[in-house]
Amino acid sequence: MKKYSNVESCPVRNVIDRIGDKWSMLVLLVLEEGDVMRFSEIHKTIETISQKMLTVTLKALEADGLINREVYPQIPPKVEYKLTERGKSLLPHLHSLVSWAAENMGGIKESRKLFAS
Amino acid sequence: MKKYSNVESCPVRNVIDRIGDKWSMLVLLVLEEGDVMRFSEIHKTIETISQKMLTVTLKALEADGLINREVYPQIPPKVEYKLTERGKSLLPHLHSLVSWAAENMGGIKESRKLFAS
DNA sequence: CGGGATCCTAATAGATACTG
């Protein structure tokens, strides 16, 4: 059986570390539904995210080439975000997780209660 | 378009928060390969995890009913872990992510480099 | 409008020592 000593080299970890943060996955799902969206639109859709975290999250997703950022140099500024092809290719896998989560959430919550008692 | 204001009620977030931590997913994949494993076996396989984090991670997975913990009351103690049916049902979805990650890691690393410069 | 810069707090993770 192979060893998992050098965690950093694992491609999976690189992905999970990114989409496993507090907001990335949510932003991806929102952008899928909204197609092309401005910063403020995303912010309004995910009401509980802070401006800073939305900025940070968008930048990280852009760095990974999962979303595209287009700036319109005008006053007031306008910035639009949309999924790249790579980003779109990730979404089916996320949806597969979403389905599993929806189906199993009830059972998991039951388990947690039993475990706590 | 629906709003994602109350993040906590989202079943997806509950799942991603759990498997998106530093070690859970790795432990699940290791247990899949190893079938039934003792604490020390898992620890040897994932060399870089601390004893504390392995304990914490196993407990969380057990609470969610994803793994089963069996204690043999003897000296020295022996504790075995294995996937539950629910845990097994999650794994295909993780593998789907693993595949995507493996295929796209090269491109993502390229993107990150370009973005940094 | 879409951020950037700074400060601060809370949550996570690791090291170490100890135990039934």
Add this chain to the structure above:
DNA sequence: CAGTATCTATTAGGATCCCG
């Protein structure tokens, strides 16, 4: 062997103010 307990370091995340 399989953990606990405690302490410390690191990181994630939020609040606030500012700016072109």
